[in-house]
Amino acid sequence: MGKDHQKPTDAELEILQVLWQTGPCSVRQVHDTLAGGRDVGYTTTLKLMQIMAEKGLVRRNTDTRSHIYEAVVAEQDIQQHLLRRFVDTAFRGSAMNLVMQALGQHNAGSEELDEIKALIQRIEQGGNADSDNPPT
Amino acid sequence: MGKDHQKPTDAELEILQVLWQTGPCSVRQVHDTLAGGRDVGYTTTLKLMQIMAEKGLVRRNTDTRSHIYEAVVAEQDIQQHLLRRFVDTAFRGSAMNLVMQALGQHNAGSEELDEIKALIQRIEQGGNADSDNPPT
DNA sequence: TTGACAATACGAAAGCCTTCGTATATCTTT
DNA sequence: AAAGATATACGAAGGCTTTCGTATTGTCAA
Structure with a gap:
């Protein structure tokens, strides 16, 4: 019944790859990992991950100042x-x-x-x- | 250099499938085939195929009144x-x-x-x- | 010829994805 | 405490894809 699955976009998939590979981590970590190959602003990555949280693709812990994101889907x-x-x-x-x-x-x-x-x-x-x- | 390959979009791919399966044919034929499953206007299909012609994904013969399209790429x-x-x-x-x-x-x-x-x-x-x- | 029909051309709207600038809050260091 | 660095929130622009409405042109039959 869990109709969770939405199709992640290309950019979202890239972020998910990082989360899957390195486990839960901050936007900064994801961004630095990605920025190696791409050339994209920090707030872009942030925004994408926020949207992904809204969509339910990732979950985030907002206890700490720099929120920790983790992939919801395997x-x-x-x-x-x-x-x-x-x-x-x-x-x-x-x-x-x-x-x-x-x-x-x-x-x-x-x-x-x-x-x-x-x-x-x-x-x-x-x-x-x-x-x-x-x-x- | 032949940089033919662009990534076709989803809608374009659907049209290409028809062209591959049935060979060269008119917009009308493609549309009727597609309209079985989808629900889309004729001019939509037309427009898409025109764009695909511009992109070089398909070639068209405009000798006859109803142009005949065929896939350029295999x-x-x-x-x-x-x-x-x-x-x-x-x-x-x-x-x-x-x-x-x-x-x-x-x-x-x-x-x-x-x-x-x-x-x-x-x-x-x-x-x-x-x-x-x-x-x- | 004229009316009805079918095909193309074209502009433009709607939706989505990506990107970034800027404002605001929080931490750290001196 | 103040300055500077770092984080989040948020709005909005730019591009691309898909969709359709409308105008124009060509075809065929009566």
Whole structure:
């Protein structure tokens, strides 16, 4: 029932990446991390994160002076959601097509290929075996 | 330099899907196809396709009264482009991660899985046939 | 020819995302 | 306590996408 998922925008996703990677942190930290690659004002990052708080994408603790933000949604959940959407719009719903292209485009190492083979085996056997979450 | 690839917007992508699927056709055809699921005015579709022509996403033949549009870019090219972008923004560049999630989320038929296995085999054996992809 | 219909061209509004400037409050250091 | 640095709040501008209304032009049949 929790219809939380809204589609984060590109800028929001960038911020979420930082929060996911480094855990809860201040606007300053997020901004400094981002400012390495981009060139954007501090208040821009601040504003975005405020909006994200309004949207419910992040939660913030306002006890301390510099508020501490943390992602509300799990990275995998967002990825699932975006992936589904992406498959629909760009691949006409064919996830398999996407997988094939992704495999072809990316030169995967043998370990990664092994992982995939293992996953395929699990799917073939158990029908739906997602018992444990394979690490990223 | 051919910097053809711009990222098509969502609406543009929908139109491209029609063009890819049915081949060159008129605005009317595209609109009727789209109007099945959406609810949008004819001139909206027209305008979008005109803009797409300006951007170089589609080409049009104006000899006949109702212009005939056709996609300039190949579906696979756009998919590649979008996929790359998507992997970067949503999966931090890890195509393998995306593949795993896509496989897990979609319950694939055995034939599809076989296809993937075949592709993996080809990759494993042939090493990297097309490895002219310099990483960024 | 004229009336009805269909197609294109074009301007402009509405909505969303991103960006920043500025005002205000709080902390720190001397 | 005062100055300077740092934080948040907030409004508003600029861009881009999507949408549509309206004008104009072309087509076909009676």
